[in-house]
Amino acid sequence: MTPQGTSLIGREAVTGDQAIIRAVNPTTGEALAPDYPGLDRQAVARACELAEAAFASYRETSLKQRAAFLETIAGEIEALGDALIERAMAETGLPQARLEGERGRTCGQLRLFASVVRAGEWLDIRLDPALPERQPLPRVDLRQQHVPLGPVTVFGASNFPLAFSVAGGDTASALAAGCPVVVKAHSAHPGTSELVGRAVQAAVAKCGLPEGVFSLLFGAGREVGQALVADPRIQAVGFTGSRAGGLALLATAQARPQPIPVYAEMSSINPVFLLPEALQARSKEIAEGFVASLNMGAGQFCTNPGLVIGVKGPDLDAFLEAAGEAVKGSGAQTMLTPGIHGAYVQGVEQLASHAREVARGQAGEGPCACQAALFAASGSDFLKNEALQAEVFGAGSLVIECEDLAQMRAVAEALEGQLTATLQLDEGDVEAARPLLPVLERKAGRVLANGWPTGVEVCHAMVHGGPFPATSDARSTSVGSAAIQRFLRPVCYQNLPMGLLPEALKDDNPLKVSRLVDGRREA
Missing domain, CATH: 3.40.605.10 (Aldehyde Dehydrogenase; Chain A, domain 1)
Known part of the structure; x- marks a missing residue:
């Protein structure tokens, strides 16, 4: 064709x-x-x-x-x-x-979705049969399903x-x-x-x-x-x-x-939090995984890790050095359109005016070649400069150097809504991560540990959404x-004759779908 x-x-x-x-x-x-x-x-x-x-x-x-x-x-x-x-x-x-x-x-x-349709659970069938003898007031017959x-x-x-x-x-x-x-x-x-x-x-x-x-x-x-x-x-x-x-x-x-x-x-910059024990134990490994995720598809993913947050010190320095070397070795990739490429170049220039440059990738020769870029800024600068939260759609990212874990949490609190938030942590970091988790639940639709946000599994448990501006809802x-x-809304049917009820709401359950009957899940 x-x-x-x-x-x-x-x-x-x-x-x-x-x-x-x-x-x-x-x-x-x-x-x-x-x-x-x-x-x-x-x-x-x-x-x-x-x-x-x-x-x-x-x-x-x-x-x-x-x-x-x-x-x-x-x-x-x-x-x-x-x-x-x-x-x-x-x-x-x-x-x-x-x-x-x-x-x-x-x-x-x-x-x-074909399998979801067949199963029928999306109809969310709820039946509350009539209770004519209930005191002090009887209950009418009420049945609910979702409609398009x-x-x-x-x-x-x-x-x-x-x-x-x-x-x-x-x-x-x-x-x-x-x-x-x-x-x-x-x-x-x-x-x-x-x-x-x-x-x-x-x-x-x-x-x-x-x-x-x-x-x-x-x-x-x-x-x-x-x-x-x-x-x-x-x-x-x-x-x-x-x-x-x-x-x-x-x-x-x-x-x-x-x-x-x-x-x-x-819009989402998908923050990654580097907790101390993990950073000390595997800063180079984390850096390599980060740059691989950053460069995937020239960074043209809505889940690209555009922000990395850690506590400053030798371990974060080691991460920055390893990540910088990996970025310098990154070959240029073709971006999807001239418009996307132009916006990326502008975004990188904007970051460069507010943060210090850590590394740039290799320059390309094509008209839409993406040159990877990595920058760094202090936690205090991030907290007072909204421009550092701007999404750069492409292989560009910013590392935030926090004074301590308290400032790391303050950075998390200051974030806009996100699609994802990632914790890089080891067993010894669990207590440090505990106060961060409720903050990240408020900020993101997906919270993950020891992975990278690029790559969204199509399955039943996945959430690809988040608070504004990640999504509008x-x-x-x-x-x-x-x-x-x-794309559904609920409708309640009160005292309708059996012959008028939708199939899924009839007593004999002809569609054989899962239903909540009088508050109990029907097999």
Whole structure:
């Protein structure tokens, strides 16, 4: 399959007539065909109209049908074969192995949500049978389940052209919940987006679903995205990107006559705390692991370790020396887009104006080459300078040298919300870590020990979210099976006749799903 330069509105391929998007090979700077003309507001409205029309029947699909649809999408993506990987490599500069792994993750999470749909626990069924003889007042029959919100808009991410894009976690979880999806494709990888979009479109047709279950729209600038969020038929938004972009969408969503939830993953520097015993015992090992994590994918991960905190002294000096040497030996890697590269260079320059330079990596020759950078500053400087908390999206990081453990905790208290917080600790550090833990629970969605935050497992227990500005809603996750909860709401049914109740709420439990009956879990 070859990209055609079209948006996908329901079953149709539509060529826009607005400003053109051109993909650029970040390794060479070469523009890639075809051009992608953007859509106008009428086309956006058409996609939303189809999504609303599809919602009435799609929300009523059986658990089996919906699960099969998600599995069919995964199969159609895999059937694209090498064409998908080759196009993604050209548009992103990412290596083949990384993209093949990301394709596997994309299809894996679609299949994970298929299993979640079949199990039915996401319905959160609760039954409180009538108690007509209860004194002093009888209880009526009350039954609750979760239902889908309605059509959802998903924004593709720049740094994951597959796993957080057209058929990524936001789309998979929304479709699993029973919500049609209208995707705003990211301009950095339009060909990749179209190929995946056509795979989803094919799955919709193969499963006999209404065409409005899925659409894929292109548009330069913010007009298409803002029009989608403002459209009254859209009921929720999934976004991964910059803080500025997420806040702009949030403002639009809140300004509507009917405000809607925006689940935006935006900004995180993912602090790593080096506790004394661990630092003394394995400063070089920790430094090597840190730089490996920092350099992964040219640092273009939302979980990149952008801040390291330790107590100053010989052991932290040894860490800085080892980390500096590892950074100096780091080869330049191609960044995803000229825009991301430009923002990285600007961010590193900003850090250099507020902190001392420890090391720079090797300079590259390509137009989007990322030169790794490591800086250091005192704990007191960090506490009085908000600029040192700014995210640098790329392989740049800052080490904070604290006076003591009390100042380390003060630094933790001063942090903004984060996706992750990491403790590097040994057995002798447990008591030092104990007062930090409740602080980190308030600050981050995932707290980990003796690992590195890059790499997010797609599973049931994962939380990929956190307090603002990591996300716009700290109660949610964008990775893992709990992501489905973002696109659901509870409905209570009081005294409805058995024939009118949803299947999952009937006495004989025809769907065989887990239920809470009168406060007790039913097997």
